[in-house]
Amino acid sequence: MPPSDPPLPPPARTGRPRSVEAHAAILRATRAALVELGWSKLTMGDVASRAGVAKTTLYRRWANRSELVVDAVAVLFDELRLPDRGSLMADVEGVVLQFAALLDRPEAKTALMAVVAESTRDEALRERIRSAIVDRQKRLVLLGRERAQARGELPYEDDPAQAARNADLIFDVIAGAVVHRALVSAEPVDTEWARNFALLVVGGLTAGAETSPPPERRVTPDA
Amino acid sequence: MPPSDPPLPPPARTGRPRSVEAHAAILRATRAALVELGWSKLTMGDVASRAGVAKTTLYRRWANRSELVVDAVAVLFDELRLPDRGSLMADVEGVVLQFAALLDRPEAKTALMAVVAESTRDEALRERIRSAIVDRQKRLVLLGRERAQARGELPYEDDPAQAARNADLIFDVIAGAVVHRALVSAEPVDTEWARNFALLVVGGLTAGAETSPPPERRVTPDA
Amino acid sequence: MPPSDPPLPPPARTGRPRSVEAHAAILRATRAALVELGWSKLTMGDVASRAGVAKTTLYRRWANRSELVVDAVAVLFDELRLPDRGSLMADVEGVVLQFAALLDRPEAKTALMAVVAESTRDEALRERIRSAIVDRQKRLVLLGRERAQARGELPYEDDPAQAARNADLIFDVIAGAVVHRALVSAEPVDTEWARNFALLVVGGLTAGAETSPPPERRVTPDA
Amino acid sequence: MPPSDPPLPPPARTGRPRSVEAHAAILRATRAALVELGWSKLTMGDVASRAGVAKTTLYRRWANRSELVVDAVAVLFDELRLPDRGSLMADVEGVVLQFAALLDRPEAKTALMAVVAESTRDEALRERIRSAIVDRQKRLVLLGRERAQARGELPYEDDPAQAARNADLIFDVIAGAVVHRALVSAEPVDTEWARNFALLVVGGLTAGAETSPPPERRVTPDA
DNA sequence: CGCTAACCGAGACGGTACGTCCCGTCTTTTG
DNA sequence: CAAAAGACGGGACGTACCGTCTCGGTTAGCG
Numbered sequence: 001m002p003p004s005d006p007p008l009p010p011p012a013r014t015g016r017p018r019s020v021e022a023h024a025a026i027l028r029a030t031r032a033a034l035v036e037l038g039w040s041k042l043t044m045g046d047v048a049s050r051a052g053v054a055k056t057t058l059y060r061r062w063a064n065r066s067e068l069v070v071d072a073v074a075v076l077f078d079e080l081r082l083p084d085r086g087s088l089m090a091d092v093e094g095v096v097l098q099f100a101a102l103l104d105r106p107e108a109k110t111a112l113m114a115v116v117a118e119s120t121r122d123e124a125l126r127e128r129i130r131s132a133i134v135d136r137q138k139r140l141v142l143l144g145r146e147r148a149q150a151r152g153e154l155p156y157e158d159d160p161a162q163a164a165r166n167a168d169l170i171f172d173v174i175a176g177a178v179v180h181r182a183l184v185s186a187e188p189v190d191t192e193w194a195r196n197f198a199l200l201v202v203g204g205l206t207a208g209a210e211t212s213p214p215p216e217r218r219v220t221p222d223a
Numbered sequence: 224m225p226p227s228d229p230p231l232p233p234p235a236r237t238g239r240p241r242s243v244e245a246h247a248a249i250l251r252a253t254r255a256a257l258v259e260l261g262w263s264k265l266t267m268g269d270v271a272s273r274a275g276v277a278k279t280t281l282y283r284r285w286a287n288r289s290e291l292v293v294d295a296v297a298v299l300f301d302e303l304r305l306p307d308r309g310s311l312m313a314d315v316e317g318v319v320l321q322f323a324a325l326l327d328r329p330e331a332k333t334a335l336m337a338v339v340a341e342s343t344r345d346e347a348l349r350e351r352i353r354s355a356i357v358d359r360q361k362r363l364v365l366l367g368r369e370r371a372q373a374r375g376e377l378p379y380e381d382d383p384a385q386a387a388r389n390a391d392l393i394f395d396v397i398a399g400a401v402v403h404r405a406l407v408s409a410e411p412v413d414t415e416w417a418r419n420f421a422l423l424v425v426g427g428l429t430a431g432a433e434t435s436p437p438p439e440r441r442v443t444p445d446a
Numbered sequence: 447m448p449p450s451d452p453p454l455p456p457p458a459r460t461g462r463p464r465s466v467e468a469h470a471a472i473l474r475a476t477r478a479a480l481v482e483l484g485w486s487k488l489t490m491g492d493v494a495s496r497a498g499v500a501k502t503t504l505y506r507r508w509a510n511r512s513e514l515v516v517d518a519v520a521v522l523f524d525e526l527r528l529p530d531r532g533s534l535m536a537d538v539e540g541v542v543l544q545f546a547a548l549l550d551r552p553e554a555k556t557a558l559m560a561v562v563a564e565s566t567r568d569e570a571l572r573e574r575i576r577s578a579i580v581d582r583q584k585r586l587v588l589l590g591r592e593r594a595q596a597r598g599e600l601p602y603e604d605d606p607a608q609a610a611r612n613a614d615l616i617f618d619v620i621a622g623a624v625v626h627r628a629l630v631s632a633e634p635v636d637t638e639w640a641r642n643f644a645l646l647v648v649g650g651l652t653a654g655a656e657t658s659p660p661p662e663r664r665v666t667p668d669a
Numbered sequence: 670m671p672p673s674d675p676p677l678p679p680p681a682r683t684g685r686p687r688s689v690e691a692h693a694a695i696l697r698a699t700r701a702a703l704v705e706l707g708w709s710k711l712t713m714g715d716v717a718s719r720a721g722v723a724k725t726t727l728y729r730r731w732a733n734r735s736e737l738v739v740d741a742v743a744v745l746f747d748e749l750r751l752p753d754r755g756s757l758m759a760d761v762e763g764v765v766l767q768f769a770a771l772l773d774r775p776e777a778k779t780a781l782m783a784v785v786a787e788s789t790r791d792e793a794l795r796e797r798i799r800s801a802i803v804d805r806q807k808r809l810v811l812l813g814r815e816r817a818q819a820r821g822e823l824p825y826e827d828d829p830a831q832a833a834r835n836a837d838l839i840f841d842v843i844a845g846a847v848v849h850r851a852l853v854s855a856e857p858v859d860t861e862w863a864r865n866f867a868l869l870v871v872g873g874l875t876a877g878a879e880t881s882p883p884p885e886r887r888v889t890p891d892a
Numbered sequence: 893c894g895c896t897a898a899c900c901g902a903g904a905c906g907g908t909a910c911g912t913c914c915c916g917t918c919t920t921t922t923g
Numbered sequence: 924c925a926a927a928a929g930a931c932g933g934g935a936c937g938t939a940c941c942g943t944c945t946c947g948g949t950t951a952g953c954g
Binding site: 580 | 707709790866
């Protein structure tokens with residue numbers, strides 16, 4: 001839904017088919033509440049009244065605030081794209097900046113860490129985060145690797161399990177570093193930082209590619 | 224920071240002094256409550272009664288739950304050490320595993336992301352996190368770099384601002400990747416992952432040293 | 447006051463209606479708490495739990511403790527009756543003893559002066575006391591006067607404003623004396639006191655009736 | 670204050686004596702707080718800080734808020750006087766207006782009923798009210814009766830117990846009616862009301878004087 | 893003329909109750 | 924017969940005072 005959202009749809013129909021407008025209105029209201037109030041001051045009652053809906057309707061569809069918020073912000077992660085910038089370095093730099101831009105949006109900033117924190121004690125929520133958010137990000141890493149392999153910047157990995165592990169590692173490094181810089185260190189992720197970060201990661205990847213097989217040869221020695 | 228901060232030197236002289244036993248008991252009780260209940264179910268009243276203290280006493284010392292929890296878990300980060308394992312690779316691996324072990328403790332796991340989430344809307348809390356947690360971790364990075372430089376694994380950086388930026392980058396990469404792996408991806412940080420991660424990072428660091436300068440000449444100068 | 451007050455006629459139609467059982471249970475619990483604890487130790491939370499009701503429910507219906515207590519004790523004043531004892535003297539004596547018996551009940555004793563004290567700073571409470579308590583008592587005075595007039599013990603008053611003033615005066619004298627004796631002097635209102643009091647008042651009334659017009663002729667002289 | 674109170678024997682001899690300035694400042698501060706805040710919002714801490722005194726100092730001298738307030742307002746009742754106006758009627762009218770003026774002062778209005786209410790559950794407080802307030806008022810009644818007897822308006826009573834009972838009755842009637850009019854009915858005690866009230870009471874007294882002896886002859890019946 | 897006992901201010905202490913805000917559930921009435 | 928409206932029992936919030944308890948320090952009288 002790129003462009004607009006005609007804020008107030010037709011008020012109601014009477015009878016059954018209310019559901020879909022209500023659904024969208026609730027998610028929209030949730031994002032608006034996140035922007036205005038932040039996670040910790042967002043309440044179900046407030047979301048309901050913003051959406052012009054009864055609290056009952058929320059609870060009929062989401063078990064709790066966290067699940068609602070995950071769904072509400074998940075759509076933001078659909079907007080992430082990976083335009084081909086011609087090199088692995090440039091692609092990494094691009095994805096970093098794009099992810100940083102997303103984390104700069106107040107609704108994402110306030111919600112993301114909060115639901116992750118909540119998920120440390122809630123298996124269902126953890127699963128919902130994985131499918132709604134994590135997997136949406138991880139596909140960019142897979143796509144980037146494919147492109148780099150096609151360009152010859154990275155070798156192909158024969159063992160699919162090892163390939164998956166590598167992708168997971170890269171994903172945690174990239175996403176983790178950006179999140180940590182933006183939210184924990186609370187410093188800006190600007191183009192300079194993105195370039196230095198990309199330099200480090202791509203350096204590690206290609207150095208690793210030459211010297212790769214992990215157990216046999218360790219990095220340091222020269223000896 | 225040699226001398227400390229004289230701006231608030233006489234913290235009042237008169238009246239009954241605050242109880243240091245109460246202070247310690249409260250922090251202990253907070254950690255216990257985090258373990259048992261997790262962040263979202265921890266209440267000030269519960270902490271107070273565990274500590275055998277009135278709720279008022281908590282509010283006299285901490286403005287809110289988040290600040291209390293930051294102080295309560297900060298001490299955990301004091302336990303982090305960086306034993307010299309003989310090489311940069313091994314030191315990175317060691318610090319990763321040590322930090323992962325810390326994040327595996329339930330009181331840290333549930334609290335860390337929560338206070339970070341809260342801090343996106345609370346400047347004072349952000350500052351408290353920085354001084355109580357972030358800075359405590361960052362010194363390990365600085366120490367590790369010094370050792371690597373002494374060993375000749377890493378070059379010395381002449382520009383102190385650039386040196387600080389580099390350290391910050393490394394810190395965000397290491398801490399971010401571990402946190403993301405442990406809490407967002409919710410996968411174990413085991414020795415294998417730690418080794419692969421160290422390989423990547425050290426590869427990037429040393430590759431960067433040889434090949435670096437993105438604009439004209441980057442990091443290392445004359446080498 | 448036949449029709450009552452239409453300014454707030456449709457008290458909302460939709461939503462779950464307020465529970466009438468809860469209403470009754472709360473007033474009952476309030477009286478019980480007054481008996482056991484007295485006014486100053488009565489708490490909203492205690493009343494709520496006695497009534498098996500949430501504190502919220504109390505605050506949804508009464509703005510504060512005082513208004514709740516007025517409503518709770520108002521019903522006691524509905525029990526006041528004025529049986530026809532055949533003479534004005536006997537009727538006064540009867541109403542005095544009856545009112546004294548009411549003031550001897552612990553829930554009335556502890557509550558009445560307290561809410562009056564509170565009302566010196568609270569116009570809304572003053573109005574509530576007037577309609578819930580004062581007016582309920584005053585009708586006894588009006589009834590007693592009518593009977594006395596029918597018996598020929600008291601003259602009819604032509605000027606209705608003057609008649610109202612007289613009734614108010616009598617009311618304050620009777621109610622005030624009984625309250626003062628019972629609560630301020632803290633002495634028993636027994637039949638002897640009631641007889642002497644009735645003698646005084648009826649003497650004043652009938653003396654006044656013969657000699658009435660205030661300014662011209664003063665009472666005392668004959669001397 | 671002729672007799673005074675020796676019951677608390679030697680208030681200790683040694684050590685630093687209690688500050689008399691503090692004592693006066695506290696009572697002054699209490700009255701000021703009553704005027705500004707009213708009884709229910711008056712707090713010990715507020716009084717202490719108004720008086721420039723520690724809370725401890727208050728509690729060293731008064732057991733609770735009620736006792737402090739009784740002492741603070743008692744002095745107001747010392748100002749009541751009974752100038753000889755030449756007749757019983759005029760004296761009653763005068764005392765009524767004077768007492769009404771006292772009750773119109775905000776510190777008296779808000780405090781009087783409150784401490785009486787409190788005293789229904791506190792014997793010590795009841796006694797303190799009696800000696801500090803009630804007895805101070807009652808002497809006016811006794812004085813008024815003596816004057817009326819001297820003038821020949823009222824007969825002398827031989828039985829001292831009966832005389833005391835009569836004085837108590839008159840006292841409760843006068844004080845009760847004024848208090849009730851002013852605080853419960855919340856209507857002004859103006860000269861007209863005072864005149865009508867005096868007419869009634871003096872009428873009752875002198876009518877009673879002629880027909881008086883209580884036990885032998887009853888008022889109404891077959892006569 | 894120094895002891896020492898009781899006072900003084902300040903302010904932290906363990907508590908209790910407050911009145912508010914949300915929670916998630918449960919009736920109602922309306923369309 | 925779904926959905927809005929809103930009352931329900933419940934629980935935690937953060938605040939305000941309570942009355943008590945250290946503190947360091949002052950101010951008498953006694954010895």
